[in-house]
Amino acid sequence: MACTGEVAVRVAYAGVQWGDVLVRDGHFAVPRPFVPGFEAAGRVVAVGEGVDPARVGEEVLALTSSGAYAEVVVAPAALAAAVGGLDLRTAAALGWTAPAAYDLVATAGRVREGESILVHAAAGGGGTLAVQFARLAGAARVVGVAGDADRTAYAKGFGYDEVLLRADLPGLDEGFDVILDPVGGPVRQAGLDMLAPHGRLVAYGNLASYEPVTASANDLLMRGTSLVTYNGNLLAATHPERLAASVREAIRAVAESRVRVDVTAEYDLADVETAVQRLADGTSRGKTVVRVP
Numbered sequence: 001m002a003c004t005g006e007v008a009v010r011v012a013y014a015g016v017q018w019g020d021v022l023v024r025d026g027h028f029a030v031p032r033p034f035v036p037g038f039e040a041a042g043r044v045v046a047v048g049e050g051v052d053p054a055r056v057g058e059e060v061l062a063l064t065s066s067g068a069y070a071e072v073v074v075a076p077a078a079l080a081a082a083v084g085g086l087d088l089r090t091a092a093a094l095g096w097t098a099p100a101a102y103d104l105v106a107t108a109g110r111v112r113e114g115e116s117i118l119v120h121a122a123a124g125g126g127g128t129l130a131v132q133f134a135r136l137a138g139a140a141r142v143v144g145v146a147g148d149a150d151r152t153a154y155a156k157g158f159g160y161d162e163v164l165l166r167a168d169l170p171g172l173d174e175g176f177d178v179i180l181d182p183v184g185g186p187v188r189q190a191g192l193d194m195l196a197p198h199g200r201l202v203a204y205g206n207l208a209s210y211e212p213v214t215a216s217a218n219d220l221l222m223r224g225t226s227l228v229t230y231n232g233n234l235l236a237a238t239h240p241e242r243l244a245a246s247v248r249e250a251i252r253a254v255a256e257s258r259v260r261v262d263v264t265a266e267y268d269l270a271d272v273e274t275a276v277q278r279l280a281d282g283t284s285r286g287k288t289v290v291r292v293p
Contacts, residue, residue, distance in 0.1 A: 001045075001046045001072070001074065002046045002047055002048035002051070002074055003048045003049075003074070004048045004049040004050050005048055005049070005050050005051065005076060005077055005078070006047070006048040006051070006074050006075065006076055006077055007044045007046070007047050007048070007051060007055060007060070007062070007074070007075060007076075007077045007080045008044065008045050008046040008047070008072055008073070008074050009040060009042045009043065009044055009045065009060060009062045009072065009073050009074075009075060009080060010042045010043050010045045010071065010072050011040045011041070011042040011068060011070060011071060011072065011073055011292040012041055012042040012043070012088040012089075012092070012291075012292060013040070013041050013042070013088050013089050013091075013092035013093075013289045013290065013291055013292065014037045014039060014040045014041075014068040014069050014092055014269075014289065014290045014292060015038075015039040015040075015041075015068075015092045015093055015094075015095035015096075015097070015287065015288070015289055015290075016267075016272070016275045016276060016279055016284075016287075016288040016289065016290060017038060017039060017095055017096055017097060017125070017279075018182075018205065018207070018279065019038050019096075019233075020036055020037070020038070020276045020279070021276060021279055021280045023036055024036070024276060024280075025280075030066070034066060035066055035067040035069060035070050036066065036067075036068075036069050036272075037064070037066065037067060037068025037069035037070065037073070037272075037290075038063065038064055038065070038066070038068055038095070038096060039061070039062070039063055039064065039068055039092060039094075039095030039096055040061075040062045040064060040068035040073050040075070040092060040292075041059070041060070041061050041062070041083065041088040041089070041091035041092035042059070042060070042062070042073075042088060042292075043057060043058070043059050043060075044056050044057060044058045044059075044060055044080065045072065047077065048077070050077075051077045055077070055080075058082055059082065059083050059088060059091075060080040060081055060082055060083060060091075061080070061081050061083055061091040061092065061094055061095070061247065061251065062075035062079065062080040062081075063075065063076075063079040063080075063095070063096055063099075063236060063243070063247065064079075065236075069269060069272055069290060069292070070292070071292060071293075076236075076240060078240045078241060078244050079236060079240055079243065079244055079247070081244060081247045081248055081251060082251075083251060084251060084252075084255050085255050086251060086254060086255050089263065089266075089289060090254065090261060090263070091251070092289045093125075093261045093262075093263045093287040093289055094247075094250055094251065094254065094261055095125075095287075096232055097125040097126050097129060097287065098129055098247075098250035098251075098254070098259075098261065099232070099243060099246035099247045099249070099250045100126060100204065100230065100232045100246075101126050101129035101130040101133055101250070102129075102133050102246050102249050102250050102253075103230060103232070103235075103243075103246050104126075104130055104133075104180050104202055104204060104230055105117075105130055105133040105134050105137055105178075105180075106133065106137060106246075106249075107230075107246075108200075108202045108204075108228050108229075108230040109178040109180065109200055109202045109228070110178075110200065111133075111134050111137040111138070111139055111177075111178055112137070112138065112177075113137070113138030113139075113140075114138065114139075114140045115138075115139055115140060115141075115177035115178060116139070116140060116141040116142075116143070116174075116175075116176050116177050116178075116196070117130075117131075117134045117139050117141070117142045117143070117176060117177065117178045117179075117180070118143050118144075118145065118176040118178070118179045118180070118191075118194065119131055119134075119142065119143070119144045119145065119160075119179075119180045120144075120145045120166075120179075120180060120181050120182060120183045120187065121145070121146070121182050121183065121207065122144025122145055122146045122151075122152075122155040122158075122160060122163055123144075123146045123147075123151035123152070123154045123155040123163075123285045123286075124285070124286075125261075125286055125287040126180075126182065127144060127146075127155060127158075127180075128155065128158045128261075128262060128286055129250075129259060129261065130180055131144065131155075131158050131159050131160050132158060132159055132253075132258075132259045132260065133253070133259065134178075135159050136253070136258060136259070141161050142159065142160050142161055143160065143161060143162045143163070143164065143174075143176070144156075144160040144162070144163040144164070145163070145164050145165075145166050145169055146163055146164075146165065146166065147165070147166050147282060148165070149165070151285060152164070152165060154285050154286075158260070158262075166187075169187075169190070170190065172194070174194070175194060175195060175196030175197075175199065176194055176195060176196055176199055177195075177196050177198070177199050177200070178199065178200050178201075178202065179191045179194060179195065179199070179200075179201045179202065180202050180204070181201060181202065181203050181204070181205075182203075182204050182205030182206075182207050183205070183206070183207050183208045183209075184203070184205065184206035184207065184208055184209045184210065184211065184213065185206070185208050185209025185210075185211040185213070186209070186211070187208065188201070188203060188213045189213050189214075192213075192215055192220075192225070192227065195223070195225045197223050197224050197225070198223075198224040198225065199223075199225045199226075200225070200226045200228050201225070201226070201227050201228065202228045202229070202230055203227065203228070203229050203230070204229065204230040204231070204232075215227050261286075261287060262285075262286035262287060263286065263287050263288070263289055264284065264285050264286035264287065264288065265278070265284060265286075265288040265289075266288070266289050266290070266291055267288065267289075267290050267291065268290070268291055268293075269290055269291065269292050269293065271290075272290050275288050275290060
């Protein structure tokens with residue numbers, strides 16, 4: 001059931017994430033048949049060669065390349081992290097999102113004490129976690145951006161100093177040390193001009209547009225600014241130990257109540273299509289999980 005270096009996990013809960021939308025809409029080529037789902041929490045039921053047999057029975061959060069929307073999923077042992085005292089529902093809600101939020105702040109954005117941060121998609125799973133990790137890193141001011149008034153009000157509950165409507169962003173006259181941008185297109189282009197000297201814009205998705213963004217290296221150099229990217233899926237393939245360390249940091253922060261993850265919706269496995277559609281429509285907030293019987 002589990003090959004060398006892998007564990008088989010009986011799934012209790014699976015997290016819903018933007019990768020589900022991308023696969024559904026054909027942005028990623030996947031082999032057929034294909035079982036979707038990229039993050040699962042459950043109990044290890046078997047291990048492959050090279051994995052400690054004592055891990056059987058361990059409750060874990062598993063980051064996978066597919067198959068989380070199933071009763072049993074196989075994942076790299078390195079990316080199946082013990083959940084400690086977390087319940088499996090909460091662990092599933094961390095998924096890829098929580099370690100990514102940690103990395104965006106600590107590794108890619110290199111947020112320092114006293115800096116100002118702008119976070120797009122502030123009401124989403126990543127945005128609600130990023131603001132909290134930014135606070136832990138000592139950020140002095142954290143501003144969020146959301147698409148409508150309801151999402152703005154929701155995001156404010158996670159520690160933002162201010163949450164702006166996306167429509168009001170062009171009028172903002174403020175330089176930021178770090179901008180976290182999963183949106184892309186014109187938003188990313190405008191963000192480069194909103195950086196303070198030595199600021200960093202971290203691009204980690206294209207929620208709105210795959211339109212190319214161009215940046216002059218000379219302009220960046222003159223202001224000391226940087227355009228940085230973060231790709232968690234690539235990190236899992238090239239340096240899984242780095243991603244695993246970030247998973248453990250995220251789990252520890254939630255277990256110690258320094259960071260709060262908000263599960264706003266729970267679906268039966270039979271209703272996963274509805275869960276993914278709500279994420280695609282932008283009508284979900286926080287994190288959605290799927291319960292696997």
